[in-house]
Amino acid sequence: MQKYSKQTRLLLAVDCIVFGFDGEALKILLIKRGFQPEKGNWSLMGGFVQPDESLDQASNRILKELTGLEGVYLEQLHTFGDPQRDPIERTVSVAYFALIDINKYKKQISDDYHAEWFTMKRTPKVIFDQQEMVELAKKRIRYKAAMHPILFELLPSKFTIPQLQNLYENVFNTAIDKRNFSKRVLATGLLIKLNEKDKAGSKRGAYYYQLNMHNYYSKFQAFMNFIPNPDSISAS
Template sequence: MTDATNKKRILVAIDCIIFGFDGEHLKILLIKRGFAPEQDKWSLMGGFINPDEGMDEAANKILLQLTGLDGVYLEQLHAFGRPDRDPMERVVSVAYFALIDIHKYETQLSDQYHAEWFLINEMPKLIFDHDEMVEIAKQKIRYKAALHPLLFELLPRKFTIPQLQSLYEGVYNTKIDNRNFIRKLTSTGLLIKLEEKDKSNSKKGAFYFKLDKKKYKAKFQAFLNFIPNPENLIS
């Protein structure tokens, strides 16, 4: 190890991959870049860290500044540092991913900020290495959600089982047997059934459920195994 005296200082950025669910589809939030290089190209939300900020702190701040989002699920993904990843200057970027319920923030996002939701399978090409970041974030979510109740972060406070199932089916691009799915869900004890029904998708209506927050926190690290043989799916 050598000391730092004659070492080169470089820019450290944060980029946020923001996933959202609207009750039907998994989407990603992108913005049109407002400055060179690559002006007017689509990009992840990003910014630079300031001298007085820790990493998570900086990530939360950037998320808040660019989208108005606060208090959402945010997790560090990976540090990206190819020397030529930004053509202007050497920048190391620490990527974070966020999970949100789209409806909860719909208005503030579209009105105040120049961000746009894209279907996860229909997104435009992104600048720099942002496509790679998104790919790795998708892998991470698939991996983690196969074992932990991560995807609840994408849902509103009350939601129906069919919604939840279609979320899982979307994330893993697979069909799930609904009897087995419900059995696994109920065996976790994470859900509380409400009186109310959602009749927007059927005549019969589907019962709303909410998360048992305490159990959710307690069991987040538990291995719940929602997805059969997830390794077969991770493409």
């Protein structure tokens, strides 16, 4: 026996939703699609799965080809298989999401790859069912960030507590009391205070912190319960 005869073979694609944070707002990365149909329209980073690569390999390859990004946090989200989702030919797409620090790659992405960052509120129309993918990805990162420290992936390796709080407030779209916030994050034991200040945000300056990588891995499973308003967060 060599093959499963009589079965139909389908195109399989990967689409990546790339989230970034620049200290101000949570953003997603889009590019202008390079081929028909919908050529020139805004799209997620997507491409076809090749015969010899796994899905994780495909998503990493596509992300690198379209943005130069490599070694970033990338996680499978959901697979979309509506028969009509691509008008040209049936294509099933495995969606992934990535989390990166915008500033680390800002110049490279815009100069070399012509991708652009958009805030959540001002995202242009994207092709096919990609809006649905983006919505699901937003729900998933909120859901996961409520219990796991994944949002650190969006920050530079040195960051301040006000920056971190700003990120959480963005992702959960809520205001958090800064006294309670700093107590909680410091209580996790995940942060190491540095003898250095970020003077960009204020005159007084805010201390930099970095992740305690040992504690990070051991506490990844159970971080803090950070759901400010659980009803606003959806199931995976």
